[in-house]
Amino acid sequence: MNRTVRRSTLAVLAAAALALTGCAGAAESTPSPSATAEKSGAGGELTVYAAASLSGAFDAIGEAFTAENPDVRFTPVYDGSSTLVTQILEGAPADVFASADEANMDKAADVAVDPTLFASNTLVIAVPAGNPGGVKTLSDLSDVTTVLCAPEVPCGAASAKLLSAAGVTVDAASLEQNVTAVLTKVAASEADAGLVYATDVIGRDGVGLEDVEVIVPDGAGEVVNHYPIAALTEARNSEAAEAFVAFVLSDAGQKILADFGFGAP
Numbered sequence: 001m002n003r004t005v006r007r008s009t010l011a012v013l014a015a016a017a018l019a020l021t022g023c024a025g026a027a028e029s030t031p032s033p034s035a036t037a038e039k040s041g042a043g044g045e046l047t048v049y050a051a052a053s054l055s056g057a058f059d060a061i062g063e064a065f066t067a068e069n070p071d072v073r074f075t076p077v078y079d080g081s082s083t084l085v086t087q088i089l090e091g092a093p094a095d096v097f098a099s100a101d102e103a104n105m106d107k108a109a110d111v112a113v114d115p116t117l118f119a120s121n122t123l124v125i126a127v128p129a130g131n132p133g134g135v136k137t138l139s140d141l142s143d144v145t146t147v148l149c150a151p152e153v154p155c156g157a158a159s160a161k162l163l164s165a166a167g168v169t170v171d172a173a174s175l176e177q178n179v180t181a182v183l184t185k186v187a188a189s190e191a192d193a194g195l196v197y198a199t200d201v202i203g204r205d206g207v208g209l210e211d212v213e214v215i216v217p218d219g220a221g222e223v224v225n226h227y228p229i230a231a232l233t234e235a236r237n238s239e240a241a242e243a244f245v246a247f248v249l250s251d252a253g254q255k256i257l258a259d260f261g262f263g264a265p
Contacts, residue, residue: 042240043071047093049084050076051100051154051227052178053121053197057260058098064256065247072240080153080178081105088232095235096244098227100197101154105228112230117265118248119227119257121197123155123162125215126186133192138166138217144192147185150175154225155182159195162223187212197225199261226265 050058055078062074077084077094081104088094088108097112099105105115127135133144141163148170149156156175163170173191176182182194183201189211201214229248231241247253254264 042069042237042243044237044240045073045075046095046237046240046244047075047077048096048098048244049088049092049094050078050096050098051081051084052078052180053100053155053200054078054098054227055180056202057119057199057257057262060256060260061248061253064252065244068247069240069243072243074244078178078180080149080155082150082152082154083177091234093236094232095237095241096229096231098229098248099154100227101157101225102228103157104154105230108230108232111233113233113242115228115230116245116249117226118229118253120263120265121199121225121227121261122220122263123158123195123217123223124198124201124220125193125217126183126196126201127193127213127215128186128189128191129211129213131213132189135193135215137215138163138168138219141170141193141195142168145173146170147174147176147182147191147194148172149179149182149195150177153177153179155179155195155197158223158225162195162217162219165219165222166217183212202261224263227262 048058058076062076066072066074081099081101084097085099085104085107088097088111097108105112125135127133135141135144148159151157151160179196179200183196185191186194201212229245231238231245235241
């Protein structure tokens with residue numbers, strides 16, 4: 001049965017949904033759970049291009065990483081993974097790329113150094129507080145004003161897969177270039193519903209999350225996004241890039257990701 005919850009209990013539900021991903025999509029590059037972070041001695045500018053859904057977690061990881069490496073100046077750039085990979089291939093000054101799916105990392109195969117899976121995520125239905133559209137299931141999204149991520153964005157591809165598996169067709173009111181834009185429209189009551197990642201309603205500041213309720217739909221645990229990360233061959237600061245990737249894969253980095261609701265790779 002589908003469940004509607006406030007943000008205060010979503011972390012529990014997100015953890016439950018993501019627990020279902022533990023046996024899905026295992027990759028040869030999955031980090032060992034025993035990995036530990038070590039002080040690298042790196043310094044200088046570090047620019048990390050990361051999927052919008054990682055913003056809260058990577059802000060926290062960046063803070064922890066620079067606490068151990070105070071000579072590093074951490075600058076994150078968040079957007080849809082498809083937008084970021086296009087910018088990287090056009091020569092954007094990125095040192096690290098963290099994608100919300102493997103497909104967009106594959107596009108960067110020629111410039112990514114040993115991509116490694118580091119997290120996973122699933123989808124939920126976000127609705128404005130009070131659920132004015134009366135949304136209970138995925139099928140209800142066909143009858144209300146629904147916003148989705150664009151199909152080329154990882155959350156859009158996952159949304160299409162989830163809806164297709166449920167036999168649901170949605171004529172979206174808008175197709176957004178990142179998941180934050182979907183959540184922002186729902187929080188502002190510009191839409192009756194939107195599909196976002198479970199993690200997007202945990203610890204995301206500045207989008208009025210007190211005005212958002214969440215429904216965990218049937219089948220959510222069957223549609224899993226696996227997140228890869230890689231230092232880039234054209235990194236201006238390869239030492240800091242490699243150290244940051246190692247930190248994300250370490251126990252310390254994995255704990256922060258788990259605190260923000262991400263599942264194991």
